[in-house]
Amino acid sequence: MQKLTNKEEEVMKMLWKLERAFVKDILAEFGADKPHYNTLSTIIRNLEEKEYVGHVAYGNTHQYYPVVRKEDYRKKFIHNAIADYFNHSYKGLISFFAEEEKISASELREIIREIENKK
Incomplete structure (x- = not known):
């Protein structure tokens, strides 16, 4: 792509x-x-x-x-951005948003709960 x-x-x-x-x-x-x-x-x-x-x-x-689905393009774009700007680190991505105050501690806790519920 x-x-x-x-x-x-x-x-x-x-x-x-x-x-x-x-x-x-x-x-x-x-x-x-x-x-x-x-x-x-x-x-x-x-x-x-x-x-x-x-x-x-x-x-x-x-x-x-x-011809290309939006979801497929989004996945590729996000994976490339994380690789290029955060050294393949999703933790680095989340830390960036936390430092920039784009995500709150309560939102992070909610994300953790969602992850734990999927397991």
């Missing part, structure tokens, strides 16, 4: 949400910072070349759909 650019990832998030869409449908999902239609079309074709997206042709128009 190839790495996506930020714009490609943004488009994939929209396509995962829409499930099936024409370029104009994806364009409508953008806020004020809409790319040009041709730019978006190029991004989608790049996603297709990277095998993230497939399409169904209706004459000259294509309806696009995700």
Whole structure:
């Protein structure tokens, strides 16, 4: 699975949400910072070349759909981020969030309970 650019990832998030869409449908999902239609079309074709997206042709128009599931992409992204930034340490990841005050002690205790209940 190839790495996506930020714009490609943004488009994939929209396509995962829409499930099936024409370029104009994806364009409508953008806020004020809409790319040009041709730019978006190029991004989608790049996603297709990277095998993230497939399409169904209706004459000259294509309806696009995700080939890669959001969950599969998320797993790969998280594993890569942990490997790259936390030396393969999930403990390091959790410590980072605790130090940055992004997770509280009570949330950590809740996570521990959930882990223990799964065993």
